[in-house]
Amino acid sequence: MRMMYLSYPAEAKDTVARILDEWDMLDWAIMDTTDKSADARVVLPESDSQSLVDTLQNRLSSYKNWQLVIVPVEACIGPETEETIEDQTGDEKEKEKSPEIALREEIYQDVADGTKINSNFLILTLLSAIVAALGMNANSVAVVVGAMVIAPLLGPLLAFSFAASIGDAELMLKASRTALAGLALGVGTAFLIGFIIDVNLSSQELIDRTHVGLDSVVLALASGGAAALSIARGSSTTLVGVMVAVALLPPSVAFAVYLGAGELALSARAGVLLATNIICVNIASMLVFAIRGVRPRTWLEKRSAKRSRQINLAVWSVLLVGVVGLIVLVLG
Structure with a gap:
């Protein structure tokens, strides 16, 4: 009620x-x-x-x-x-009832909060990158999980998907800017750590981020859909579990740590996993928002939103095909 x-x-x-x-x-x-x-x-x-x-x-x-x-x-x-x-x-x-979803305005408020580049966002991103880099280098699962939970990078991606679903170009721009800023800060911090410390190349936590297969695609799609569904239903507390399943920070940190250590081949594999997660989260979340009936109020806004959703899904789908081809033909 x-x-x-x-x-x-x-x-x-x-x-x-x-x-x-x-x-x-x-x-x-x-x-x-x-x-x-x-x-x-x-x-x-x-x-x-x-x-x-x-x-x-x-x-x-x-x-x-x-x-x-x-x-x-x-x-x-x-x-x-x-x-x-x-x-x-x-x-x-x-009589048939509409799907159980949060109000469009409530969803907007929730995701818009994740597009703000403020001191809290920057500090959390910086600290989570440090924690993830040191935790993976020490092969500490508990420390890596902690970094996944506090990393604020999933919010901007969901905000982008929601904005694409309702045709809000301004929110898409803000979400893109926030996501890029967070990734740049996390990658830059991890690169410096990888450049300075002796990287433990036998760490299983680092090695795991270089294993990319079709199961990674399925996991990322399922987790992205679950994230969008939790937002659409107004139960964002379940996002903590989703963050652990498809966290963006650990693969980005592994990519940067390997890059800082001069391990270009391993860095490239971690980069493919990061790209896979980003692409799949966007595709799955946009599909969930569409299926759950998240759309604007007026006819003109609905027409604009439909075009925005089609363009974004087409672009992300092409990228997904490219990533899957890379996984099967090169990394498989």
Whole structure:
């Protein structure tokens, strides 16, 4: 369930009342009406939330000074509420419901936070690169897993995929800039470490990042899809497990450490694994967003989003074919 607080100008009172009358809600009320403004409170199931938000945006677009605040509801208790929930449960069995996904605006807010290049992002990337480089050189699994969890590089990739799915060029640019900055910082730090220290070429943690096969492609696709699905459902806490499965930092660090040590062949193999992860995460996450119905509100935006999604999927698919060919014909 979700609760929505709507603040709007008084002249839109009748419009809002008609909109709310059209929906089967657990509860709604018009509150704090004055000569200039009014407030409304709405409680409704998650499955109806996106449709109501889009309708409110469409109908209130001609008005100024309106605002919609959305908060999750843990529980709604009361005899009338229980009866309403039972009635709606029966209705849901008779009609098809939309997929269980977070609001488009909620997803946008979540992924947009991962595109900010601030001190926290830079420090976490720097520290995770140091931890990963030293951990892999010492062949310490626990240390490497810790570096995977704290590395913030998966967020910008998911933000890019989401932006491509809704046709938001500005968000795509911000996500690309953040991802490149993070990778550059991580690779640069690991390169210096590989150049300075004696690299342990027998470390299994380093060697593992040079093994690239078709199973790496399947794992990256599955993990990228799981990451996008967790974002689309609003359960981003599950991303910790996904980060461990398809972390971008360890292969990038292995690539840079080997490069710093002058091991060009091993560095190239780690670079292929990194490219595989990046490509597969983008393809899988865009497909999941499309299947789950994540798309813009207006017709023009939907047309732009469809074109953006097609172009991006085509480009990433060509790159994937190239990587698979490299794996099978050269590295296999």
